[in-house]
Every structure is written in structure tokens, then in C-alpha cells.
Amino acid sequence: MLYIDLNCDMGESYGVYTLGHDEQVMPYVTSINVACGFHASDPINMLKTVKLAKKYGIAIGAHPAFPDLVGFGRRYMATSSEEIKADIIYQIGALWALCKSEGVTLQHVKVHGALYNAAEKDMTVAMAIAQAIKAVDKKIFMICLSNSTMVRAAQNVGVKYVEEAFADRAYTKDGTLVPRKQNGAVIHDVNRVAERVLSMVKDKTVTSIDGTIVEISAQTICVHGDTPGAVAMIKAIRVILDQQGVQMKAFGK
Amino acid sequence: MLYIDLNCDMGESYGVYTLGHDEQVMPYVTSINVACGFHASDPINMLKTVKLAKKYGIAIGAHPAFPDLVGFGRRYMATSSEEIKADIIYQIGALWALCKSEGVTLQHVKVHGALYNAAEKDMTVAMAIAQAIKAVDKKIFMICLSNSTMVRAAQNVGVKYVEEAFADRAYTKDGTLVPRKQNGAVIHDVNRVAERVLSMVKDKTVTSIDGTIVEISAQTICVHGDTPGAVAMIKAIRVILDQQGVQMKAFGK
Amino acid sequence: MLYIDLNCDMGESYGVYTLGHDEQVMPYVTSINVACGFHASDPINMLKTVKLAKKYGIAIGAHPAFPDLVGFGRRYMATSSEEIKADIIYQIGALWALCKSEGVTLQHVKVHGALYNAAEKDMTVAMAIAQAIKAVDKKIFMICLSNSTMVRAAQNVGVKYVEEAFADRAYTKDGTLVPRKQNGAVIHDVNRVAERVLSMVKDKTVTSIDGTIVEISAQTICVHGDTPGAVAMIKAIRVILDQQGVQMKAFGK
């Protein structure tokens, strides 16, 4: 039996501000990445998200970021290794305690936005992330971009990890993501996205933007919950995977 | 053998800003209350404080507060029970993870500033605090002002607790603190403070501002680390307690 | 000719978060209250709002608040007079400069949320607000709740002011607002709201919640732009006022 995990960012609302379609998307994914207050969310919203995940039996992960609320963690910040490490431990702990108060556990950590982009290429950043996770709890997985520096950092540090691929993103022939600014970087066609996910899961390959077949290793597929058509896209992915006998399951279970 | 715990606020520095004399005071107390980023401190400073406490073998507690950095958590905020509870769980968790990363545990929670003042009298606030602590970990103590609503809240909720008295604060004949704005509210004479602490520990009494003997129950005594003469005052308290055969020990040990 | 001003809160978006229907509501009001970054908004969003107001020829006011982004300035904070005054001057200045960069002027200041509620009854708070406005520019109007302490504070300090009434809020027989938590505090029927506004403008009276006719003085009427049906309500008010020969005009023009 083939298994795959679908992960999605959640809990990005803040105070009176609402973002994303958490209630609608939650039932269709298997793991969520919960914002921890540095780029989005606040304790009340985090708790609400944990309760929702508990209700649907979804695995929970922390989604730490640079301390940049107004920029939604999307702007690179020149922070030191020590700052990144302490900031991540702080954010993991905050979510851990909210999970504990609801009797659920923390499955993983996936860093957000500009911090994720930095960790793709910068070993120092990726190592700081891996060390932070390991320092808190050796049972917590690190979600790493497949074929990236993050994987090597997780291996070096000896933290548990899974690799992720992106359902709706184009890949280069080297197996890296096509930068968002480039034409064709994001794939909007629902069927094409679903087919790509199937290929990632069954054949462990993806067709790159220039048409070559690239190997990709992924135990979790990232889907987006805040775009128009997000729910339809996720449902379509589930239907095609289901038809092909691929089961949905959180990677930590 | 008589035992007492001395607790002191620590880790209140923030970014480039330094506050308190943590290095000098740490060796003379047995428990510390670490700011968790809402009224003071940041992940780097919290980690530094945890490492210092570990070095000296001091017991660590969380010191959560209203989210008011510019006001240092000293301004009352009309927050709901749910907000207080989630905010406290978040702050406890953040410090818990930093402790975990250093292999030390969390002994207690003592709320800070305006939140402490509210919890003294307001059962709803005090209950929210007790519930937050219990929700995270039943092994964590709540520090409650002796003779206050906080004690009854801890009992109602069924959270472990200790009572605290203030070394340098005057008491009314009802066993409550004389408000800071009132004349004589703070006692500056080192010897008088030390004598009062001795009486609190040995006789479980304190002489009120109008001269009556008041019963007081305290397993921990709060001392201040950020005033001029703080270190001298704490040393004097330790000398007199030592002479009288009272031993220093963190209440959780 | 009778004139009236309709004022509405605007520019409450923050970073990636969107709030309100600014584009749709803007053409139907004559004055806007722009959030200044303490309870909502950020420099980019403030500038966007100023540009929109300029496009439609709408008069701009500052909407300062307690420093409580996560609580949207709706939670009372026990701040000192000096803090309120400095916080308000800071916020006025920030918006003033963004207006200046677009070649438009600042017509008024209306405080937000919990700060407004405090100023209704607390002369110290109301005086701090009036003094802050006067200190920045004697040409700036203070929007004061009709029949409230704010009016007397504006008179005491000698700052220019206008009185405001609420289109969709019930009044007591003393001419004060029925608290939101009370039944019937908010009126949802579009026609009834429009009729009440007409009566406020033409007869300078409003029918209180217990049926008595109460005198009310108002040069501006507050309408809400973030509720469902907001645009329909504002249009209805405009139609009925127009039919009765009441003209819309910003009070500072």
C-alpha cells in the first residue's frame, strides 16, 4: 500500500483579522503547519487551530518564522544562527504547550516563508533549524524541501525528517523549485496538479519545466489553503490519489 | 529543619537593552521568574537566563504577563479569560522549550505586574491563570500571593501551588499588601527586611503597618533584583536566616 | 441649506490582512478615520488609504488608539495621561506626514475603540486627547461623542471640535449610547436607521430606547463600513437625506 501526507499552512489569522479557509480545508489534509505568532497568529488563534485539528484528527506541526508580523515573515532578515535557533525553540514551545493543553502532540516543524527560502540554500540557517528541533524533542520531524540543503542539515544534525514536494510548483531539471517570479512557476490547472502529485507519489518523479523527468523523494506534499480554488484543488488531488490506491496518512502516524 | 525559597524576577533584558543584575543576584536566590517575551525578554535573553540558572542550579519558573512590552506589563489590560489563558499557555510553552533544550525543567509559574495585581483580587483572572498552568503540566507550581484570591483559585482548579510573601513590602492588618503608592509601603532598611523574613519563616507572622501581628503562610519569599542595594539586601537576608538555622531550598525540590 | 457629514473608520487592513470594504464605502462618506498603526494598519496601508481618500475627495482624520494590535484597540489599557498624549501625537504625526506626501491635509482626530469609550466618561483621558490634538495643530478638529465628557474636554482645552451621533446605535433617555451588550443597542433596519439620521440632522433629536424624544447635537454621523450590508445602509441614508434636501459635506470644508 502506498501512503502520502498532504500538508497545509493553517492558523494564520491574527486578532480580528481572518486569513485562509481553515474550516473548509482541514478535513482534506493530513498534516498542518500552525503559525506561531512571529509572522501570523496569536495564542487564541493558535488554540482554535489546535482544537480544529484535534476535531478532525489532523497531525499538527509548528510553522516558525522570522519575527516580522507586518511582512508576514516573507522578508529575509539577516539574523544570526543563535537568534534563529532561540526564536524557533520559543515558537515550537508555545505551540507545544497549546497542543498539550488539548491533549494532542506535535508531529513536526516546517519553517515559513523567507526563513524556508533561506534554509533551502544556506547550510548555516538549515543547521540552526535542525538543531532547534532536536534540542526540543527528538521525536519531532523536520519538514525539508526535497533535494535541498535542508535535507543535508537534518542528516548532519541527526534530527528526524521527511522530504516535501510542492503540488502546484514547477521544478527545474535539477529538482529545485522554479522561482515564483519566473513564468510558469505556479501551476493552476487542477488536473495537471493532481497528475503531478500522483507521479511524485507513485513514480517518485516529476516532469521539470523543460520537459525532463526528474527524480524526487517526498513523504509529504505541500498544498495551499489560502488561494481561490484551494479546496477544489485539494479535493481533486485526493480523488485521483484515491482512484490509484494511494492512501492519505500523516507521516508521523 | 526549616526551609525557605527566595524567588526573584530575572531575564528582563530585551534585545540590546539590559535590565537587572542577573549575574550578581542569581547565586543568592533559589528560584527565578523568567520573563517570557510579552512584557520583557526575547528568545535569546530567555535562553541566556536559563543557562545561567542551570549553571547555578537555580529552579526556573515562567513569568507571563499582559502583552505590553512598552508598558513592561505594568498597565492593566481588559483581557478576557480566554485571552489570559491562551496567552499564559503560550508563554509557559516558550520557556518550557528553552528549558528543555538545556535539559532543565520548569518548576513554577508566577504571573507578572498588572496581571499579578489583577489576580490578587479578581477570581476570574486567578482561575484563568490556574487553569492555564494545569492544562500545560500538573507538575508545575503556581506561585500565589499569600492570603489572596490566587490561593483560592489554585485550590478550586486543583493546581499545585505555593504561597509567597514579600520581603520588603508592608502588610495591612488583614494580611494584604499595602499599596505601593501609600507611605511606608516599601521597606528599605536591610536589617528590618531580614528580620521580617525570619519572622515570616519561623513564626509564620508579620508585623502589619499598624503594629498588629498578622498570620502569614509563605513557602517562598519574593526579593527584588533590580533595585540599588538589591544584592546587599538579599545577602543580608541569607546571613540572618543561616544564623537562625533556616536553609535555602527551591520549593519544588 | 442643511449639511451633514458622514464619517467612517477606514484603513484597518494590516500587512497581508484585509479588513473592511474601503473601496466600496469610500464614495458614499464625506470623512474617514484612518487607523494609525497602533490597533490596525501599517504605513503602506495608511498611504493606500490616503490615496484613495484623495481620489474621492474625502476628508481625512486620524484614528489613534491604545497600543494593542492583537486586541484591535478594543481592550481598555490603564495608561497615564502622559502616555495617552504622547501616543496620540505620535499617531497623528505619522498620518499627517503620509497625507503631506500626497498633498492633502488632516481634518480631524477621532480616537478608536476602548480609548473612545474611556474618553466618553473619563475627563482625564478626554483632556489628554484634546491637549494632544491642540499641541499638534489648532486647525485639527476633535470628533466628540455628543452629550459626553469629550465635548467638555474639547471646550476646556480650547480645541476645535464637532459632535457626533451614531446612525445605528440606540440612545438612552439621557442622550448617551445604550451599551452594546444590551438588547436593542444596535439597530439593523436600514429604513429606521435612515429615518433616525434624518431626525438627528433636521430636528436635532433622536427617539430613545424607551420612546422619549431626546435632544442631540451632531455635525457628523458615524456609519460603519465593515458590517454586512454596510454599503446598502449608507446608500439608504444618503438617499433619504438627499430627498429631504440635506447635503453631504465634510465638516471641515
Add this chain to the structure above:
Amino acid sequence: MLYIDLNCDMGESYGVYTLGHDEQVMPYVTSINVACGFHASDPINMLKTVKLAKKYGIAIGAHPAFPDLVGFGRRYMATSSEEIKADIIYQIGALWALCKSEGVTLQHVKVHGALYNAAEKDMTVAMAIAQAIKAVDKKIFMICLSNSTMVRAAQNVGVKYVEEAFADRAYTKDGTLVPRKQNGAVIHDVNRVAERVLSMVKDKTVTSIDGTIVEISAQTICVHGDTPGAVAMIKAIRVILDQQGVQMKAFGK
């Protein structure tokens, strides 16, 4: 008669946190750069600083920064031109209003920390700063690092500007600052610093780190107020300039 201006960062305290020796340094400089709440300071502290400057007759400038309080604005943030421009206009306005409330004017703007470092080399950043200043008030000077991109940006935009040199920093043979991390980047010897300032003012030259004589144009000299020995260093500079007949005067006067 030769004139020079000495500028110094001030008003960097925040809430209960104190930074710098404002009271002691203020009488010896002619212009100050006041933190505007994004990397340091708050409205109360800004107002206190403006009052102090007024008392001593010192010219006031705004010291805007990246929105990074915990990092003191020292960490580069990948912000857009539009964000930088709006953030700077906001900060200038906030200080402008506090100055206005005290009846004093704003002489200049000097950006802080990582934003200053970015503006030295990055024309897009430098242009955004110059445009922000010009948009608020054409009478406000921009302080530009001598021989840097900032000067060209100020000229392109057509904003008034002065060039600055650093009293205690080593220069390369190209007239740029030796990076702080390099050996010998900061000069601590009081007499040597004073002599260098004299040479900058009288001969418009500075001796570079490799011994060559480099031309430098500076109408203001930056001195530091937060280092140990800061006051002694500034006094020494004043004595030697005074002996050589160079007068101190804010550049805007």
C-alpha cells in the same frame, strides 16, 4: 570662520529600558538623531528627548529604521522601496508632531543601522529614503555618508543634504568606511580621533588605514554617545576644534 556640526544618536531608551547617556552628551553636540519607535524609543521617550534638545538648543533630526525592535534595527530586512518609503514617512511624521507640540522644528533625517548600511551601496534604497524626506518637507536635510551612494541619491531626487564623516572610524583609501569587523576599524584613542576630526574639517582630508591622504567632504561629524568614554571623547574633540578656531553649529542654522 570655519563651522562644523557634531551629530549623535539619541532617544534610544524604550519603556522601562534606558540606553545611552543623553543628558550628559546633549550639551556637547549640535544635532541629534532621534529614534522613532521602529528600532528603539517610544512616544514618551521621543517627547522627553525633544524637550531635552529644546532645553539645550540642539537641532533635531529623525532616525528612522527597519521595523525590528528586538534587533535594534541592525539586521538587514529585504523590504521593498514602497515599504521603506512609507515606513520612513511614518517615522518622520511621528517625530515631527512631537517636535511641533514643543514648538521646535525638524532639521534632518538620518537613517539608522542596517538601513544606513543598505543605503550606502544600494541606489534603490537610497532613492526611497531621499524621496520619503522630500515628500514630507523640502526644508528637511538628508544626512548622507560622504562619498557614498546616498549622496548621489539625494542629488538625483533633489532633496537638501549634508555629508557626514565618522569621528572614530577608519577609512579605506577610496574614502569608504572600513567594515566594523576588520581590525582597526574603530579608533579609540581620544587625541587621534580629535586630530582626525580637525583634519576633516580644516583640510577636508582623512588619513586612510593604509596611510594615504584621502579627500573627504563633511558638513557634519558623527560621534557616539553610548560607548564608555563617549563624553570624554566628544569633549576632547570640542576642545581641539575650539583651539583651532572651528565653531560648532548645527548645519541647518
